[in-house]
Amino acid sequence: MASRPDGKPTPENFRLDNAPIAEPGDGEIALQILYLSLDPYMRGRMSAGKSYAKPVDIGGVMEGGTVGRVLQSRHPDFAEGDIVLSHSGWQSFAIAEGSTLRKLDPTATLISTALGVLGMPGFTAYAGLLTIGQPKTGETVVVAAASGAVGSVVGQIAKIRGARAVGIAGGADKCAFVRDELGFDTVVDHRAPDFPAQLKAACPQGIDVYFENVGGHVWDAVFPILNDFARVPVCGLIAQYNDASPPPGPDRLPGVMRDVLSRSLLIRGFIQREFVDQRPAFYDQMAAWIASGLIRYREDVMDGLEAAPEAFIGLLEGRNFGKLLVRVAN
Structure with a gap:
């Protein structure tokens, strides 16, 4: 990271460096990175403000989930050629503590899914929806960014649990994918001029669970039609990540809090690592759902580490279609 952005990130906030490849120490692994995951939370890591995780230092490697190949191992559990999940960030080669890695089986499924439907985004959907949202048969579950890595899984799990899944997406192609391919x-379409009216018509019985990924005008349309005792897992607010100052207008918090009280609403922010004890069950259940065709997914893959900045900026603008990855090496 070359500099901290003021509002929307630009390519000038990033710098591509070359450096010698380090040698692994005892208990460490030398990796060649194959895939890099790009995710909305990375915008928060670029800012110096207080958050749930330490920001990336100026001049530091941008952080991120990765899948890599073991080049050299000084850890007894890993051998040259193993494919592993790591958190090595935006780089072509990395040194990682062996204790932090998870070995992947490249014969079981595409290794890239360890960064998407079978990784952090899929687990975020699984834990957030089932632990906080707790959808019941016949209820209405609405999810924003429904074509994305998290939202697409949320709606499909809601369907598996017997709920009615309503997706919110941007543009005709994404909406068609959510409806026709994912089975919502x-x-x-949140870009429609009459979006609030369309959403209300799509939810004639109101909304019982709203999985929040976006904020902004999407939240404004959702909030009035939340049912009493509705549950709102707050996973992300991507519409607001680039805001450099508070939005203009009157303070609406008192009205929101009044409705939270009078309608007995549960609004609960979460970070997926809170539910780490659920990961073994998630890996088994998600693999079974994918194998049976109950869960479908889409990946949006860019080639070359140098493509990461522009791809990430596009992610914040909604230009990606599915789980966004950078293929760093074949």
Whole structure:
């Protein structure tokens, strides 16, 4: 990271460096990175403000989940050629503590899924929806960014649990994918001029669970039609990540809090690592759902580490279609 952005990140906030490849020490692994995951949370790591995790230092390697190949191992559990999940960030080669790695089986499924549907985004959807949202048969579950890595899984799990899944996406192609490929009951385009009215019509019985990924005008349309005792897992607020100052207008917090009280709403922010004890069950269940065709996914893959900055900026603008990855090496 070359500099901290003021509002929307630009390519000038990043710098591509070359450096010698280090040698692994005792208990360490030398990796060649094959895939890099790009995720909205990375925008928060670029800012110096207080958050749930330490920001990336100026001049530091941008952080991120990766899948890599073991080049050299000084850890007894790993051998040259193993494929592993790591958190090595935006780089072509890395040194990692063996104790922090998870070995992957490249014969079981695409290794890239360890960064998507079978990785942090999929687990975020699984833990957030089932632990906080707790959808019940016949309820209406609405999810924003429904074509994305998290939202797409949320809606499909809701369907598996017997709920009615309503997706919110941007553009005709994404809406068609959510409805026709992922099997949501219906989908609403948040770019439509009458979006609030369309959403209300799509939810005639109100909303019982709203999985929040976006914020902004999407939240404004959702909030009035939340049912009493509705549950709102707050996973992300991507519409607001680039804001350099508070939004203009009157303070709406008192009204929101009044409705939270009078309608007995549960609004609960979460970070997926809170639910680490659920990961073994998630890996088994998600693999079974994928194998049976109950869960489908889409990946949006860019080639070359140098493509990461522009791809990440596009992610914050909604230009990606599915789980966004950078293929660093073949």
